[in-house]
Amino acid sequence: MSNIEIGNLVYLLLLGAVLLSWAFVQNRRNLGRLAQQAIAWGLIFLGTIAAIGLWDDIRGTVQPSLATVTEGNRVEVPRARDGHYYLTLEVNGTPVRFMIDTGASQVVLTRRDAERVGIAPGDLAYSGRANTANGTVRTAPVVLDDIALGPIRDRGVPAAVNEGEMDESLLGMSYLQRWGRIEIGGGALVLTR
Template sequence: MAGEDGMQLAYYIVLLVVIGGAMLFELSGRGGQALRQLVLWVVIFAGAIFAADLWLDGGGPRQQVMQGGRIEIPVGRDGHFHLTAELNGVDVRFIVDTGASTIALGPEDARRIGIEPDDLAYVGRAMTANGEVQTAPVTIDEFAIGDIVDRNVRAWVIGGDLDGSLLGMSYLRTFARVSFENDLLILER
């Protein structure tokens, strides 16, 4: 993630240079009206890209995995705690849900980690905010958050329209400490 953060920082620096240059150009009074309008449209376009990036990415701080098995997860704009874990080598973003009893994978996330939802036996049922859904038990070979790696983790694939995945109590109980400190969720092994 450090490389990704560096690229994002470089992007914002370039964006700042473009916007700052456009403002200096406009204030200097040089250039024809057509050129000024072109620069204005470039600034508008760059601002729209910046806003879309913030909107799609969440725009806020991300989880931090500290030494010693400590994970700090800041609250998102939507009021939920979002945790990204690597399942079978693929990044999956979860909503941490203390009201969920287990790990619940949405069909798309299941596919991404190598589990085909159409081939599963949906033998269970679960109550969700949207009503009752069918569930299929699965085992995730590797569940990693930074240096914390768990193997053969039990989960359920939801047979419905679950967008994303939920990280429930069955996994949260593997931590020695789960606490809330202001706008942070702290997990410690």
């Protein structure tokens, strides 16, 4: 946990303590009703925390990747609500969700995704550097044995594992340049071989 997260947690605990103290003072004559209200609010709080914790799973289920492979060599990727394009590819047999980033020179995996596809981030040599919007981060070069998008399969794709924190793996040019044409228009990104 970072110092900012610890500070936020302490702030929330103090705020909760103040609110509970105020509720107790205001309702000290009706402690039974106060206990019922406290339980109800506690359940609402726990439900909210559970929904936040499961949000990525819920989002993936409700709004799965809608990429369509047509004619065997053409992929259409609709623009997501946040304005980005996302694809789920199988990397070494494991589905990984990527944000398409034409500004990234290579495929960049989060540490979590690297572990999922069989790469041990702790054993890597973080000898590379990448300049990001959040500053410079260290990266470790890797080669992805197998990447599949539907029936389209590529082998030996250069990539990097990011040592820093990333929300999403990036599908950069080391993979995208394998396509003959990349077009953006009409609310979709189209990859053609």
